[in-house]
Amino acid sequence: MRFLYMLCRNSLGAAGLLAGLVATAAAAAPPAAPATASKPAIAADAAAVLERMAAYLKGLDRFSISARETRDEVLAYGYKLQRQQTANMVVQRPDKMRVEVEGDLKVRTYVYDGRTLTILAPMQGVYAQVEAPPGLEPLLNGLLNRGVEMPLIDMLLQAVKGNLAEGVLGGRLVGTSRVDGIAVDHLAFRQATIDWQLWVEQGARPLPRKLAITTRHEVGEPQFTVVLEWNLEPDIDAGTFAFSPPPGARRIGFEGDAAGASP
């Protein structure tokens, strides 16, 4: 309902909003009205934007992203803190990746050289390594399965698999907006537990420039936002994807590993 409300408000203005409310009220009146089941989940114009973006991202052999993130944390008594984080990601297909995260709650470096994934916590001076499957797609699956909350994982998933919208129940093109001065298409999606919005650059480079996720069914409906700057011709140093531990860093294990820390 609220999704309809939002879409009506955005696409048709106040008159449309009223009409939409009347329409939804009317639709809600009969006990069974599964009219939406036959409609495509994502409107054609929104799907077209997504497809253009997916095709473009899949064609990128290497890129870097600089991201500014905010993430709400809901405290007792309804206070909502906004946590900030910056992330820089460098990707080189088919099997190289480096992500550096610096935030209020977390500082991490993730390095994947095609064989090994390393996670470094520089402030504690510890890192862990695990043998990783070859290729970015299995790596991402492994990260998601293990609950690694790596920033920009959505962008990488979209670039590698192109299935960001797999769980979407409904999607619409809201209209045109601007992110960092660049004209973008504004898309809105709803799925089971989250609503999300995506802003995709218009023109020859259909890159995602902003993502916002609203967590529904959570007290305070906290939001996550990320604004992305892309570099499609990054200077990649020779050592970017090779991990060398900082002086004094200790190698530790993952939960469940038998081995303790070693020097």
Added chain:
Amino acid sequence: MSARAAHGAQLPWRVLGLAGAIFAAGMLVPAHRAEGRAAAGGARMATASVGAANRAAVAPGRPTQLPATPGGDRRPADRDAGWGWYAGYAYGSAGDDGRQPADDRDIDVEGVAAAAAAAAVAAAVAPPAPPAAGTVVYQLQPGCSTVERNGAYYRYCGGVYYQEQFEGDRLAYRVVDP
């Protein structure tokens, strides 16, 4: 200093005194409770990934080599663990890098500091027993050292040894008896 300036200077000091009292009340909260809150830190964080939400929807009980991050969006049952939603405090979760220790900040939205102080005093009378081996915490109190035992390194705080480990990309500390 003129009388007027001196008078003007009093107000900030009063405010500071109040802030100090609130701060002190926060510091008195015993470490194990701070850890309890930190353990569930991120419990009410916004979902940060569409892919992760999809994964959780597709396979909520998927067996994994490494369990999902506690308190994350994947384990709803754990959301309130240790957070004390109705307890008399209103803090953020501590960053696991200890950048913003939970007890350094007080957002005293509804005058809860007094309740926290009362609870702290009550707790101070009966200090908690040291955590049992196998207990996992997500933040250590300040002043821990790194020690070597039998070729392995541990964090050592107040007579307790902790083994550092990653849970996903989150740092955890497991109480061990090396």
